Amino acid sequence: MESDSGIKIPSRLPLLLSHVGVLLPGSTIRFSVDSSRNMHLVHQRLLKGTSLKSTIIGVIPNTKDPEQYTDDIPTLHSIGTAGIAVQVVGSNWPKPHYTLLITGLCRFRVSSLLQERPFVLAEVEQLDKLDQYTTLATEGITVEDGQLGELSKKFYQAAVQLLGMLDMSVPVVAKFRRLLDSLPRETLPDIVASMIRISNKEKLQVLDAVSLEERFKAALLLLTRQIEGLKLLQKTRKFRPDNAKRVRDFCGKFPGQQFSLDGDDEDEDGDDTTILERKMYGANMPEAALRVCLKELKRLKKMPQSMPEYALTRNYLDLMVELPWNKGTKDCLDIRAARALLDNDHYAMDKLKRRVLEYLAVRQLKTSLKGPILCFVGPPGVGKTSVGRSIARTLGREFHRIALGGICDQSDIRGHRRTYVGSMPGRIINGLKTVGVNNPVFLLDEVDKLGKSLQGDPAAALLEVLDPEQNHSFTDHYLNVAFDLSQVLFIATANTTATIPPALLDRMEVLQVPGYTQEERVEIAHLHLIPNQLEQHGLTPQQLHIPLDTTRHIISRYTREAGVRSLERKIGAICRAVAVKVAEGHKVTKTKTEALSPKCPTQQGDMAAPPEMPIVIDYMGLKDILGPPLFDIEVSERLTLPGVALGLAWTPLGGEIMFVEASRMEGDGQLTLTGQLGDIMKESAHLAISWLRTNAKLYQLTNMVGAPDPLEGTDIHLHFPAGAVTKDGPSAGVTIVTCLASLFSGRLVRSDVAMTGEITLRGLVLPVGGIKDKVLAAHRAGVKCVILPKRNEKDLEELPTSICTDLNFVTAENLNEVLNTAFDGGFPGTASSHKFMQLTSKL
Numbered sequence: 102m103e104s105d106s107g108i109k110i111p112s113r114l115p116l117l118l119s120h121v122g123v124l125l126p127g128s129t130i131r132f133s134v135d136s137s138r139n140m141h142l143v144h145q146r147l148l149k150g151t152s153l154k155s156t157i158i159g160v161i162p163n164t165k166d167p168e169q170y171t172d173d174i175p176t177l178h179s180i181g182t183a184g185i186a187v188q189v190v191g192s193n194w195p196k197p198h199y200t201l202l203i204t205g206l207c208r209f210r211v212s213s214l215l216q217e218r219p220f221v222l223a224e225v226e227q228l229d230k231l232d233q234y235t236t237l238a239t240e241g242i243t244v245e246d247g248q249l250g251e252l253s254k255k256f257y258q259a260a261v262q263l264l265g266m267l268d269m270s271v272p273v274v275a276k277f278r279r280l281l282d283s284l285p286r287e288t289l290p291d292i293v294a295s296m297i298r299i300s301n302k303e304k305l306q307v308l309d310a311v312s313l314e315e316r317f318k319a320a321l322l323l324l325t326r327q328i329e330g331l332k333l334l335q336k337t338r339k340f341r342p343d344n345a346k347r348v349r350d351f352c353g354k355f356p357g358q359q360f361s362l363d364g365d366d367e368d369e370d371g372d373d374t375t376i377l378e379r380k381m382y383g384a385n386m387p388e389a390a391l392r393v394c395l396k397e398l399k400r401l402k403k404m405p406q407s408m409p410e411y412a413l414t415r416n417y418l419d420l421m422v423e424l425p426w427n428k429g430t431k432d433c434l435d436i437r438a439a440r441a442l443l444d445n446d447h448y449a450m451d452k453l454k455r456r457v458l459e460y461l462a463v464r465q466l467k468t469s470l471k472g473p474i475l476c477f478v479g480p481p482g483v484g485k486t487s488v489g490r491s492i493a494r495t496l497g498r499e500f501h502r503i504a505l506g507g508i509c510d511q512s513d514i515r516g517h518r519r520t521y522v523g524s525m526p527g528r529i530i531n532g533l534k535t536v537g538v539n540n541p542v543f544l545l546d547e548v549d550k551l552g553k554s555l556q557g558d559p560a561a562a563l564l565e566v567l568d569p570e571q572n573h574s575f576t577d578h579y580l581n582v583a584f585d586l587s588q589v590l591f592i593a594t595a596n597t598t599a600t601i602p603p604a605l606l607d608r609m610e611v612l613q614v615p616g617y618t619q620e621e622r623v624e625i626a627h628l629h630l631i632p633n634q635l636e637q638h639g640l641t642p643q644q645l646h647i648p649l650d651t652t653r654h655i656i657s658r659y660t661r662e663a664g665v666r667s668l669e670r671k672i673g674a675i676c677r678a679v680a681v682k683v684a685e686g687h688k689v690t691k692t693k694t695e696a697l698s699p700k701c702p703t704q705q706g707d708m709a710a711p712p713e714m715p716i717v718i719d720y721m722g723l724k725d726i727l728g729p730p731l732f733d734i735e736v737s738e739r740l741t742l743p744g745v746a747l748g749l750a751w752t753p754l755g756g757e758i759m760f761v762e763a764s765r766m767e768g769d770g771q772l773t774l775t776g777q778l779g780d781i782m783k784e785s786a787h788l789a790i791s792w793l794r795t796n797a798k799l800y801q802l803t804n805m806v807g808a809p810d811p812l813e814g815t816d817i818h819l820h821f822p823a824g825a826v827t828k829d830g831p832s833a834g835v836t837i838v839t840c841l842a843s844l845f846s847g848r849l850v851r852s853d854v855a856m857t858g859e860i861t862l863r864g865l866v867l868p869v870g871g872i873k874d875k876v877l878a879a880h881r882a883g884v885k886c887v888i889l890p891k892r893n894e895k896d897l898e899e900l901p902t903s904i905c906t907d908l909n910f911v912t913a914e915n916l917n918e919v920l921n922t923a924f925d926g927g928f929p930g931t932a933s934s935h936k937f938m939q940l941t942s943k944l
């Protein structure tokens with residue numbers, strides 16, 4: 102049925118390739134857009150166009166699922182329906198997705214394809230008249246039209262009969278009757294076919310019936326079958342009026358089961374919600390949660406899909422059914438195996454491993470343990486995270502790491518309320534969804550780096566999570582129902598306890614993980630890091646050999662850290678360099694075999710010999726790969742002038758050595774302090790000066806002009822190098838005194854001595870923290886003797902034996918003892934009768 106006059110659709114139409122419904126003229130269908138071609142059509146045509154013409158598109162039915170092909174365009178159905186996009190709804194989150202509401206206008210035939218990408222554009226030929234909608238029902242087909250007239254009359258009568266059989270109120274039936282009467286007869290087959298429940302294949306038959314007569318015939322057949330089906334249904338109902346479910350099941354077997362003029366169709370979506378409901382019952386969730394889910398599902402069923410809230414509710418329900426409410430792994434704990442595994446994975450860390458094993462042993466004896474939450478505190482790269490992973494492995498549990506560094510919004514922990522656009526559950530619930538069990542090991546990494554902002558305090562939200570008494574009913578704002586976290590094993594890691602809020606710290610058992618000694622690092626490198634790196638770079642020990650001496654050299658000259666991360670990176674760099682050599686070697690050997698063939702004997706001499714395996718890395722090789730050494734053993738060089746002393750400092754990154762320098766010049770007794778010092782450190786400097794002035798006579802300290810007060814006519818400048826780093830704390834007190842004593846006496850401080858300790862005005866030395874890390878730093882720097890406060894003697898017990906044998910420890914109660922040790926041959930004025938204790942080893 103060609104149209105040569107009247108309203109015309111554009112002759113070039115962009116085509117929407119539909120793989121679900123069939124759009125018939127006169128009806129409206131919702132299409133979900135997710136394939137890339139259709140997505141481009143929406144973006145470039147529907148969302149950009151401003152004219153009415155740009156909203157007219159062609160819908161080609163029954164195209165293969167566009168997701169299944171990439172570039173090839175499938176064979177298109179030749180007949181489609183031109184339609185007008187009356188609504189475009191969508192969002193870009195969580196992934197781009199649009200829903201189009203399209204009203205069918207008329208049929209068209211695809212004449213030729215003009216473009217396939219980014220969306221399909223075709224030259225089309227219009228098949229139906231569009232003006233039929235503007236004609237009155239009475240002006241259309243009449244009985245005088247012969248067979249067509251007869252057919253249309255029959256069709257109309259059948260439609261009226263079906264309307265009478267529907268289970269609807271009288272006014273609704275009357276309304277539909279009026280609608281039926283007002284529609285032009287030629288539009289009836291399409292409209293009725295789109296309303297009765299028939300399969301897509303049958304709809305396609307109606308669409309393909311281009312001639313009106315054929316269309317009436319095809320649609321009449323379907324309509325009659327529908328009427329027969331309803332008749333049978335009514336009969337069945339009479340027999341078993343009480344068994345509505347069975348009737349429903351029975352009529353479900355009819356091809357054209359229900360008549361749904363009221364538009365309340367429950368096609369695929371209906372099945373979808375049934376599946377969701379089934380999943381809810383199967384998710385084993387607590388009753389309260391199930392009640393909430395069922396309520397939401399009821400709301401969801403009533404919502405049109407195009408409503409933004411539909412997606413929100415749907416996502417919520419999907420999460421609820423996916424959460425492991427009652428699903429867990431079975432612990433397979435064998436303490437002996439756990440010990441072997443921990444020893445295998447990690448070298449040293451004895452204290453930590455012992456505590457972890459105790460913890461696991463208690464769990465084995467009492468499974469319902471509401472145990473403490475372990476918090477590993479130590480410098481970066483000492484294996485805190487990797488011990489957490491090993492614990493999960495020993496227990497046979499799932500492992501999930503939650504990085505808390507920089508989080509400053511409490512909804513990151515507890516989720517957003519669902520009223521917000523883009524709301525999401527918090528990291529705890531998300532983690533549970535990811536691992537799919539309710540008893541994983543959660544590693545809360547970097548708890549000390551939680552922030553605070555206007556959006557609340559995430560540390561406060563963590564309080565509930567980490568409290569064994571409360572976390573069995575943890576309520577995420579997004580879920581809005583309680584989730585039992587009591588089975589989850591939480592382990593936290595931090596670099597320092599100083600920035601962990603006290604309430605949070607109180608809920609955790611802190612286990613210090615100190616830095617490693619040089620020898621421990623060498624062992625870790627050879628037992629773990631080198632084999633790991635070789636494997637990661639596809640090398641074997643037969644190809645690369647790093648001798649012990651080289652490892653020591655890397656540790657002392659190329660790294661300065663408490664952990665082993667930088668060492669691991671350096672070994673990685675060596676592996677990369679060797680991988681190039683090995684790969685080149687392969688190539689050379691291969692080419693050489695080819696070159697040796699009689700065809701080209703002359704090339705033989707040009708080939709470099711493949712490297713000899715294994716490639717052994719010596720100092721020279723190291724310099725080639727890693728460049729010149731980054732760190733010097735500088736202590737002795739820097740202590741060559743009076744007025745310099747070596748202190749020990751503690752930072753969250755481990756212990757460090759710290760030089761204190763002093764100089765004096767003519768002036769009026771001013772003290773200048775530089776090197777970004779905090780208030781406490783400045784006070785220490787003032788204390789030190791006061792003590793020295795008081796005791797100047799005793800120690801024979803003079804200023805430049807020989808006056809008894811060292812500050813008379815003299816300005817003093819104290820500097821703490823590495824000026825970019827802020828320094829604070831009282832532990833530099835003894836170092837400042839020693840440095841000033843050296844300046845005023847003109848004597849050199851011993852170059853192999855480092856010290857730490859707080860001072861008082863009366864010259865006492867008070868204890869300080871971080872002894873282990875400080876001593877390790879001193880050992881790293883090649884110091885031979887460490888001066889510590891007497892009351893820190895107990896901390897020496899924690900030091901490894903190797904360190905104790907390498908270093909001399911002098912514990913001092915007062916500054917006399919400090920000065921006596923710091924200068925060769927003691928310090929004048931400090932009664933050599935003052936005894937100080939010299940420890941070689943405490944263990």
Ligand SMILES: Nc1ncnc2c1ncn2[C@@H]1O[C@H](COP(=O)(O)OP(=O)(O)OP(=O)(O)O)[C@@H](O)[C@H]1O
Nearest residue numbers: 446447448480481482483484485486487625629665
């Ligand atoms: N004692 C050890 N034995 C074997 N390997 C170790 C040991 N200590 C650290 N490592 C290795 O060092 C690397 C860094 O460790 P990890 O990431 O666990 O450090 P971390 O202490 O958690 O650091 P951060 O505080 O920066 O998170 C890992 O590859 C780990 O396997």
